[in-house]
Amino acid sequence: MKVLVCVKRVPDTGGGFKLTSDGQRVDTTNMDFTISPHEECAVEEAIRIIEKHGGSSTVLTLGPEQAQEQLREALAKSVNGAILLEAPDYESWDPAATAQAIAEAAKPGGYDILLFGNECADACNYQVGLRVAHWLDIPCVTGIKALEIQGNKAIAKREVKDGWEVYEVSLPAAFTVKEGLNSPRHPSLRGIMGAKKIPIEKKKLNKREPQLVRKMLRKPQEGRGQIEILGQGVEAVPKVVAKLRELGVI
């Protein structure tokens, strides 16, 4: 079994963030970088598939040279190999161009399974996995929360209200996964030390003219919570119910 898992280096905005003055990007000065929680699950799934079925896993990213850090984090958790598609102008790569470059890099690898996060943590375009599958002409199931490999087919499940949609696809296939698929492991110290020694396959990409142009980012208003006291004790119940209806919760 050969598994390719694709991740994207994004700023870790856990503690809040600012935009650059031109409104084009998140100001990453003094910021840590990470991958999205969905992608963490994709990495974990790649490792588990190989642990169970044998073979090898590879992690791939398209980004700046520094994105090696995200690749090494996956290697530290015991992914076997890594590919960096180095694009110095990575911030202007749109989903179509990104998907094409990944598909071209993936083709010679002969991967049985391609895993992506359902969406990346910054742009949230929900496109790259699907577009790569399209380029490679293989089936794709998006937003899955369970995956089982049975010989040369896979059973993928997507959670819907009150149940599951179950898909059976033949391999090779692509999957975009959601947080909750598994609980990602922590890297061990030995894994971290070992990861430095694994060579990363690097490929420099040429500059592209994006089809999709970002005009401007705007930070949403940070809404402060609102407290409304609806009454006390049993008398408050009808008002609580009415409020929940108004909010569309029930």
Added chain:
Amino acid sequence: MIDFTPSEETRMIVKGLRSFIEKEVKPIEEKHREYFESEHKRLNEDGSLKPEVKAAIDKVRMRSGELGYYGMHMPADVGGGGIDRVGMFFAHREMARHGLGLNMYTLAGPEGPTQMLLNLNDAQRKKFLAPLVKGEITTCFGLTEPEAGSDIKNLTTKAEKQGDSFILNGMKTFITNAAHADFVQVFAVTDSKLYKESGYQGVTTFIIEKDRPGFKVGKINRSIIDDGGQAELIFENCKVPKENVIGQEGMGFYVAMSWIGVGRLNIASMCVGMAEYLLEKSVEYAQQRTTFGKPISKYQHVRGMLADIATELYAAEHMVLNCAWRMDQGEQVVKESSFVKYFCTNMLFRAADKAVQIHGGMGVMKELPIERIFRFARVLRIVEGTDEIQKETIARSLGL
């Protein structure tokens, strides 16, 4: 050139540790929340830890050992990760950044492997050090006695040679992890005359297994932090074979010296992490809490307190890093490790005092973790050499 930017490897270690603490350790703490909120619920009548709490601590330590974080400061040839002092600064800071809970057991403290134990011979290393580095067993460092704290020239615990063995008599007090240690490290006088004359020689360090006849744990020392951590060690005609001597007979203090600087640096690094935690909590609270129609973060007095914490933190962080880096270069850092231990523990104490003040009444209530850190910070100015002992070392370095 000095460059304190953490290496990629260090950043990965810090992130790995953070993920371990957030996703695995904090849920265990949450499950035992009532114990961590109040010492009264955490302890038995005699001050010892309730078994559930002890089990939670053991679980965290062992799991961290399994992941290789627990003993990562030890060299690779004894099963550690060989992480240097600068790397350990970032690791200790990360550990303490999550407050005063189970996270504090993820990296080895006095209950774990220390550089001093690199003085063990091969047989001792195999038996005692290897499982210690993995977090499978624990130990304690038994130096202080009722009449000998700062004044280590006043030890009365004695070990008399009898053939191939020593007979130990005496007691130790305030010893961290004494009640749970699988083996204890004890300092005892083996040559009274030499000890009296030199003050440093004539003391030997021994390993004593917990079930060795003649050795028992005395009472638990109840304290301001009351975490069931400290207890007495009592030796009554305890017979110890010479195989249990650490390093050279009569050279116990020299054995201990080899890691004293490291211990001071570890405490200082933790102080930085914990002060960061307090600053974060205090900024958050100051923005949320409103009085007279405004968040208290708008008042000059409160803003000033927060600015003070941030400024001192910056100074503390950089002095620890500088000292750690010098240590990594193989420099002697006697006065520097005193600077760092003295300044950082006091920095944390001042930060904790301000954090309590900013939180007002809530600052001293058990519902919030602030008051506990305030008490803990007070203790750090006494352990591993009091403020005054550090200042003595510094004064001596000035030729006084």
